Amino acid sequence: MTDTAAAAPKKLFLLDAFALIYRSHFAFSKNPRINSKGLNTGAVLGFTNTLVEVLQKERPTHIGVCFDAGKTFRHEQFPAYKAQRQAMPEDIGTAIPYIKQIIEAFHIPILMMAGYEADDVIGTLAQRAEAQGFEVFMMTPDKDYCQLVTERIKIYKPAFMGNAAEILDVAHVLARFEVERVEQVIDILGLQGDASDNIPGIPGIGEKTAKTLIQKYGSVENLLAHVDELKGKQQENVRNFAEQGLLSKELATIHVNVPLDFEADKLVLDAPDEARLRELFDELEFRQLAARVLSEGPPRTPASVAKPGTTGARRPKPVAGGQASLFGNPGDEAVAIGAEEGETGHDGAPAGARRRLEDVPYQYHLMDTPARRQSLLHFLLRQTEVSFDTETTGLDTMTARLVGLSFCYRPGEAYYVPVPADDLPTAQAIVDEFCPFFSSPDILKIGQNIKYDLSILKHYKVEVAGPLFDTMLAHYLIEPDMRHNMDVLAETYLHYAPVPITDLIGPKGKKQITMADIAPAQVKDYACEDADVTLQLKHVFEPMLKELGLLELLNTVENPLVPVLSSIEYEGVRIDSVAMGEYSAELQGYVQELEAQIFTEAGQEFNIGSPKQLGEVLFDKMDIGRGKIKKTKTGQYATGEEILSQLAAENPIAALILEYRQLSKLRSTYVEALPQLVSVVDGRVHTNFNQAVTATGRLSSTNPNLQNIPIRTEKGREIRKAFVPRDDQHLLLAADYSQVELRIMADFSGDATMIEAFRQGIDVHSSTASKVFRVPLSEVDAEMRRKAKTVNFGIIYGISAFGLAQRIGISRKEATDIIDTYFQEFPSVKQFMDDSINRARELEYAETLLKRRRYLRDINSRNATLRGYTERNAINAPIQGTAADIIKLAMINIYHWLREEKLKTRMILQVHDELVFDAVQEEVAYITPKIKELMTQALLLPRGVPLEVEVGTGRNWLQAH
DNA sequence: CGCCTCACG
DNA sequence: ACGTACGTGAGGCGC
Numbered sequence A: 001m002t003d004t005a006a007a008a009p010k011k012l013f014l015l016d017a018f019a020l021i022y023r024s025h026f027a028f029s030k031n032p033r034i035n036s037k038g039l040n041t042g043a044v045l046g047f048t049n050t051l052v053e054v055l056q057k058e059r060p061t062h063i064g065v066c067f068d069a070g071k072t073f074r075h076e077q078f079p080a081y082k083a084q085r086q087a088m089p090e091d092i093g094t095a096i097p098y099i100k101q102i103i104e105a106f107h108i109p110i111l112m113m114a115g116y117e118a119d120d121v122i123g124t125l126a127q128r129a130e131a132q133g134f135e136v137f138m139m140t141p142d143k144d145y146c147q148l149v150t151e152r153i154k155i156y157k158p159a160f161m162g163n164a165a166e167i168l169d170v171a172h173v174l175a176r177f178e179v180e181r182v183e184q185v186i187d188i189l190g191l192q193g194d195a196s197d198n199i200p201g202i203p204g205i206g207e208k209t210a211k212t213l214i215q216k217y218g219s220v221e222n223l224l225a226h227v228d229e230l231k232g233k234q235q236e237n238v239r240n241f242a243e244q245g246l247l248s249k250e251l252a253t254i255h256v257n258v259p260l261d262f263e264a265d266k267l268v269l270d271a272p273d274e275a276r277l278r279e280l281f282d283e284l285e286f287r288q289l290a291a292r293v294l295s296e297g298p299p300r301t302p303a304s305v306a307k308p309g310t311t312g313a314r315r316p317k318p319v320a321g322g323q324a325s326l327f328g329n330p331g332d333e334a335v336a337i338g339a340e341e342g343e344t345g346h347d348g349a350p351a352g353a354r355r356r357l358e359d360v361p362y363q364y365h366l367m368d369t370p371a372r373r374q375s376l377l378h379f380l381l382r383q384t385e386v387s388f389d390t391e392t393t394g395l396d397t398m399t400a401r402l403v404g405l406s407f408c409y410r411p412g413e414a415y416y417v418p419v420p421a422d423d424l425p426t427a428q429a430i431v432d433e434f435c436p437f438f439s440s441p442d443i444l445k446i447g448q449n450i451k452y453d454l455s456i457l458k459h460y461k462v463e464v465a466g467p468l469f470d471t472m473l474a475h476y477l478i479e480p481d482m483r484h485n486m487d488v489l490a491e492t493y494l495h496y497a498p499v500p501i502t503d504l505i506g507p508k509g510k511k512q513i514t515m516a517d518i519a520p521a522q523v524k525d526y527a528c529e530d531a532d533v534t535l536q537l538k539h540v541f542e543p544m545l546k547e548l549g550l551l552e553l554l555n556t557v558e559n560p561l562v563p564v565l566s567s568i569e570y571e572g573v574r575i576d577s578v579a580m581g582e583y584s585a586e587l588q589g590y591v592q593e594l595e596a597q598i599f600t601e602a603g604q605e606f607n608i609g610s611p612k613q614l615g616e617v618l619f620d621k622m623d624i625g626r627g628k629i630k631k632t633k634t635g636q637y638a639t640g641e642e643i644l645s646q647l648a649a650e651n652p653i654a655a656l657i658l659e660y661r662q663l664s665k666l667r668s669t670y671v672e673a674l675p676q677l678v679s680v681v682d683g684r685v686h687t688n689f690n691q692a693v694t695a696t697g698r699l700s701s702t703n704p705n706l707q708n709i710p711i712r713t714e715k716g717r718e719i720r721k722a723f724v725p726r727d728d729q730h731l732l733l734a735a736d737y738s739q740v741e742l743r744i745m746a747d748f749s750g751d752a753t754m755i756e757a758f759r760q761g762i763d764v765h766s767s768t769a770s771k772v773f774r775v776p777l778s779e780v781d782a783e784m785r786r787k788a789k790t791v792n793f794g795i796i797y798g799i800s801a802f803g804l805a806q807r808i809g810i811s812r813k814e815a816t817d818i819i820d821t822y823f824q825e826f827p828s829v830k831q832f833m834d835d836s837i838n839r840a841r842e843l844e845y846a847e848t849l850l851k852r853r854r855y856l857r858d859i860n861s862r863n864a865t866l867r868g869y870t871e872r873n874a875i876n877a878p879i880q881g882t883a884a885d886i887i888k889l890a891m892i893n894i895y896h897w898l899r900e901e902k903l904k905t906r907m908i909l910q911v912h913d914e915l916v917f918d919a920v921q922e923e924v925a926y927i928t929p930k931i932k933e934l935m936t937q938a939l940l941l942p943r944g945v946p947l948e949v950e951v952g953t954g955r956n957w958l959q960a961h
Numbered sequence B: 001c002g003c004c005t006c007a008c009g
Numbered sequence C: 001a002c003g004t005a006c007g008t009g010a011g012g013c014g015c
Helices: A017-027 A042-058 A073-077 A090-105 A118-131 A143-148 A170-177 A184-192 A207-217 A220-225 A232-240 A242-252 A274-284 A287-293 A302-306 A331-344 A370-380 A424-433 A450-458 A471-478 A486-494 A520-548 A551-571 A577-602 A611-621 A641-647 A652-671 A714-722 A740-749 A752-760 A764-772 A782-797 A801-808 A812-825 A827-843 A864-900 A921-936
Strands: A011-016 A062-066 A135-139 A153-157 A166-168 A363-366 A385-392 A402-410 A413-418 A444-447 A468-470 A573-575 A688-690 A700-702 A730-737 A845-847 A853-855 A906-910 A914-920 A949-954
Touching: A011 A017, A011 A042, A011 A118, A017 A042, A017 A090, A017 A118, A042 A090, A042 A135, A042 A287, A062 A118, A090 A274, A118 A135, A118 A143, A118 A153, A143 A153, A143 A170, A143 A184, A166 A170, A170 A184, A184 A207, A184 A220, A184 A242, A207 A220, A220 A242, A232 A242, A274 A287, A363 A520, A370 A402, A370 A413, A370 A424, A385 A450, A385 A520, A402 A424, A402 A520, A413 A520, A444 A450, A444 A520, A450 A468, A450 A551, A468 A471, A468 A551, A471 A486, A471 A520, A471 A551, A486 A520, A520 A551, A551 A688, A551 A864, A551 A906, A573 A914, A577 A652, A577 A714, A611 A652, A641 A652, A652 A714, A730 A864, A730 A921, A740 A752, A740 A782, A740 A827, A740 A864, A752 A764, A764 A782, A764 A812, A782 A801, A782 A812, A782 A864, A801 A812, A812 A827, A827 A845, A827 A864, A845 A864, A853 A864, A864 A906, A864 A914, A864 A921, A914 A921, A921 A949
Parallel strands: A011 A062, A011 A135, A135 A153, A363 A413, A385 A444, A444 A468
Antiparallel strands: A153 A166, A385 A402, A402 A413, A688 A700, A730 A914, A730 A949, A845 A853, A906 A914
């Protein structure tokens, strides 16, 4: 105790290692991080990130990390304690030595005490440190620690999954557990138990009841003393399990009497051993972390770069000799390369070695003369596959101008053709020179997000022909729920960090500079690198796809769909902006009227659009909705549709708010926004279809999203009237699959009853209603059909009684009965659901008819919620994904047919089970049956359940239905 | 930038 | 005992 008086506040951080490690591990379980040696590094990375974050942001003066050590006294008290917890996952077992080494390299002491758990050690040290004037932060995600919180001992919940870090003080704890004193946390925990720790609690008492009882009786002991005041089953349970309740409280108590001294000087934060950290990060391949944490430090030793199979050095050697013949004058190229390398490369870059161009030999050439371009074209035409990339002035294909083209057909060697962005005729002429290449039907064109390049070239009148290979889509099939940026792909699969685009054009800002502002010689390296990396990625992905059985899906569906989507986007949709403007004014009138009424009802003015203000007005000021009040996970009042609908019976304000919400949504999201996205170039709206976003294989649409244009309500539907054909010679034609997903499920399950209904063309929802409610088909009324329809959807989503009950407003019991009857009537469907889950448990993925995969790595999780969610995905993903496969094939076939027949009708939208066409009136009669045929025959289901398509036409999208 | 709410299939 | 139907994207709010 030799504290220097008036020193800076002493901040002690105590980390609960295992709790943090487990959490990190499961955070990455969806997308495991595997390094090139096959090591799952998620837990190590997560833990280290957390540690680094706290060191950098919180600047502790003292710190220690606690690990559990073996069995504890709790096991002796209660043998089942934590018994059901599964053995430690293997990946965590291998992670721990690394984590300990990292902690040691940070020079942070590891604290353990045989026979005690980390929480006891942390609790004890925390209290002793507090007594010595420390401010203590217990770093853990575990809520049990709440019982230890005092004025100067707090919980530091590290940032997690997008949630910011959180410091829990006394006020937080009291609010969270709804108790008066912190000690009562133990009573709550003891009463309600903890399934994951096998703390039994008292049967029938969960979080809610525990809170109510402790609020009333103050403690478990006092509750037991007044057990006769309780009623019915509850009294019986509390009486019978009194002892278990006391034991549970004991088990939940953190013991702060561990025989352990708090020696402050041993926990003083010290400088880390950077060299050792660098070694560890290198081995683990934590490049970004290393860049963030370590000062620039010594450059990598040549050995570490050259070590085969580790980082870098993956690129082939430059091709010697021979190629010189490509250049009329090869000498000047070499000079250019040498000159730039010194400038951009090397470890002088901020934040350590990100860029690694200098590690590997490459030859990137500037092709800026007619002779060089001719020479390049000559070589391109002799290749069977070439990767290419476009450099442009922006991301919007409607307005972006071409700045240059890069090509690569041999790893490590690429060519950049600059194009004057502001001189359209010259640019066009240069692009035309490469037309023989782009239109060659034999050369495989490889690109990363190649739809973008196709769309750019389309504006230069180039129709890219021949087979395509998109590395983004390749990776989308390999890892559907990851991201597919080229930078990340290069880092993951080539162990190579490309030049960030911001090195050239800077961060996003007001005065955005573009590629056109950069000297071609500088753009060259960036552009060539993209083409080069793309080619190399193709060579990595192709064997992987083959191995996974995904190559055919890529080559027959995803890659051929690219030009189709490019065309759809290029064509665009005509929007009647005048009609939109009128409707906007009309909606605005309604909205203002509603606003006035709401203010009158509320007796005050406030921002109705703010859920926070709305909740306060409704539930605090007006005090309505007693008993129906719910809070969101962030502690705010929930004011969603579901709650407000319930409130509508009690107070007229609820219905007004719902209507206000609906109309202002329509106005802001659609009626106001859409006209602003009409292109000045052609007066049409060009959406962007993303082909590599959804986990199931569907497309998504952005900027604007044209896949969620209203239709379900009357005022929403109006908006569709403003989607119109391009001119008087055209009509909109809409072709919808009817109940594709249900048909797919009927087919996959082989359920005879359901298949028969589809074969005979009976309305499936009515048919389901007749079975589920056990009435003849003729007696099915609208209400029964509505419920059956919800049941049918529920089945596809992986039904739960709770979900069904909520949606059709019945009790859980009734919902359970309906589901039971359903499974009795459709036993094969039940079988199908079970089979889907079991299959997914084995494979850890689900697949569609065309073998598209969705990985379900949590299907064997011991977290029941997560597992349930994943099981529902095991049922839904093959169905939703197969429907996506089918419409994609139909789109490809229709696109080619329209072209072959030289028809002028154009496909302009896809909305998951619907295709919309801008149809020439004279062509409608001819194309209608063919579109139907191509859609229904796109893919035959294994058991032959037929697909059906409804086609309609009209002067607008609403009429076309 | 995360949260809430709500538009679609 | 737990938390609860699948998949998306966008706008407004409030930090």
